[in-house]
Amino acid sequence: MKTIFTRGPSLTLRLSIVVACCVGLLVADSQFNLFSSIRIYLNSIVSPIQYVADAPQKMFNSLSDSVVTKQTLAERNEQLEKENMHLKADRLLLTQLQRENQQLRELLNSKRQFKNKRMITEVMSLRSDPFTHQLLIDKGATDGVYLGQPVINEQGVVGQVSQVGSTTSRVVLLIDASHGIPVRVQRNDAVAVVHGSGAWDKLKVPFIQSNADIEVGDVLVTSGLGGRFPPGYPVATISQFEYHEGELYATVSATPVADLDRSRYLLLLWNDNPLADADLTLDDPELFDVPDK
Amino acid sequence: MSLISSYRTIYFTFFVSLVAAIFPLPIMFNAFRPDWMVLVVFYWIIALPHRVNIGHSFILGLTLDILLGSILGMHALLFSLLAYFTSMNYQRIRNFTLVQTTLLLGLFIFVSKIVLYLIASSMQEIILHRHYFWSVFISMLIWPWFFLFMRYLRIRFKVS
Numbered sequence A: 001m002k003t004i005f006t007r008g009p010s011l012t013l014r015l016s017i018v019v020a021c022c023v024g025l026l027v028a029d030s031q032f033n034l035f036s037s038i039r040i041y042l043n044s045i046v047s048p049i050q051y052v053a054d055a056p057q058k059m060f061n062s063l064s065d066s067v068v069t070k071q072t073l074a075e076r077n078e079q080l081e082k083e084n085m086h087l088k089a090d091r092l093l094l095t096q097l098q099r100e101n102q103q104l105r106e107l108l109n110s111k112r113q114f115k116n117k118r119m120i121t122e123v124m125s126l127r128s129d130p131f132t133h134q135l136l137i138d139k140g141a142t143d144g145v146y147l148g149q150p151v152i153n154e155q156g157v158v159g160q161v162s163q164v165g166s167t168t169s170r171v172v173l174l175i176d177a178s179h180g181i182p183v184r185v186q187r188n189d190a191v192a193v194v195h196g197s198g199a200w201d202k203l204k205v206p207f208i209q210s211n212a213d214i215e216v217g218d219v220l221v222t223s224g225l226g227g228r229f230p231p232g233y234p235v236a237t238i239s240q241f242e243y244h245e246g247e248l249y250a251t252v253s254a255t256p257v258a259d260l261d262r263s264r265y266l267l268l269l270w271n272d273n274p275l276a277d278a279d280l281t282l283d284d285p286e287l288f289d290v291p292d293k
Numbered sequence B: 001m002s003l004i005s006s007y008r009t010i011y012f013t014f015f016v017s018l019v020a021a022i023f024p025l026p027i028m029f030n031a032f033r034p035d036w037m038v039l040v041v042f043y044w045i046i047a048l049p050h051r052v053n054i055g056h057s058f059i060l061g062l063t064l065d066i067l068l069g070s071i072l073g074m075h076a077l078l079f080s081l082l083a084y085f086t087s088m089n090y091q092r093i094r095n096f097t098l099v100q101t102t103l104l105l106g107l108f109i110f111v112s113k114i115v116l117y118l119i120a121s122s123m124q125e126i127i128l129h130r131h132y133f134w135s136v137f138i139s140m141l142i143w144p145w146f147f148l149f150m151r152y153l154r155i156r157f158k159v160s
Helices: A011-030 A039-066 A070-107 A285-289 B002-022 B036-047 B054-068 B074-088 B090-094 B098-123 B134-156
Strands: A117-125 A134-137 A150-152 A157-164 A169-173 A180-185 A191-196 A219-222 A234-242 A249-256 A265-270
Touching: A011 B054, A011 B074, A011 B098, A039 A117, A039 A157, A039 B002, A039 B054, A180 A234, B002 B036, B002 B054, B002 B134, B036 B054, B036 B074, B036 B090, B036 B098, B036 B134, B054 B074, B074 B090, B074 B098, B098 B134
Parallel strands: none
Antiparallel strands: A117 A134, A117 A265, A134 A169, A150 A157, A150 A265, A157 A169, A180 A191, A180 A219, A219 A234, A234 A249
């Protein structure tokens, strides 16, 4: 019978080498973020395992897509056509409004671009270690995905890209405890920051003054102040606003507007260079100091 | 020749358990997923400590870290510690009854869950969910059947 002590270094030596490696990795990854660029290659190495794990679900989806009756297809087609017509009708008005908005902005000398490049991506799976909320999407560095890229669905903001692989990427959801997003209240433009709480249906809004004009039901949209998310996309609705006597700030929580655990397709936004067309001369501090007469 | 074929079987079980560890489940059941990786590493170290040991556990842990997107080295550290303690006492554990190994495995997974939580909480801001420790019980429920199945596999494919 063979024993494990016949050849090679002793167990304790092996363990100490491996533990030293692990601690080095832990510190390098969490404190100095040395692996953010290498993760692309590491993720590509393990992507076969991910594809195998996702294959049954994908097969089931495509099977259920292909096994539908003509009747349901026709119904669905009709419904989609109706919806399309409504959307097109709305869009007719939208172009008009857009032009009007542009003219008004030109009068005010503040131009803003609304066009963003975007790309549809499919959610491969909703999985992560138990402490973070992430999901895996099927676009990667080869499609131009970059770190910190905003991700939305048709309802609102979902999160941002946290790790990029060559063909897959990881999106950290806005409910993750490490995620924060600058927002403003749609009703009165009050600014705030929304933090994730780690629970699926709750977001925290810290540092809100007790006398702030925020009510339950207010919609929070991205303010674009961080430079990462383009402004104007809905993020959450206020679900609770409480103030206890003697506390510095009010307890405010919100629910995300997007169905984070149920969306199959997401949109990647390219928010490149938000200040490209801005007229920076208007931001000259000297001009602001001059009293307006 | 037999070396290659036995490693083929071992690596196949590793692959299957990695897939099982990340297999997409509905969110409700995600916390109840058994720790397949711990089960498979634990089994192979008891059965064949001269084949699967600290090195393999380290690589597997690192792969799991990359797959889960957690901090690199978290699971690797844990699996290599598990491998160390198991291979130091593998002859004793082999003589345990199935109930005793189940309890030991439960203890291992419980400790590993706590260590994972401590590592993660020292590195980033995290929230502990209510269902976090359920997988300990699920893994203990699965272990006897898993053990018998793996023993059948080992004998059937003559892995040594």
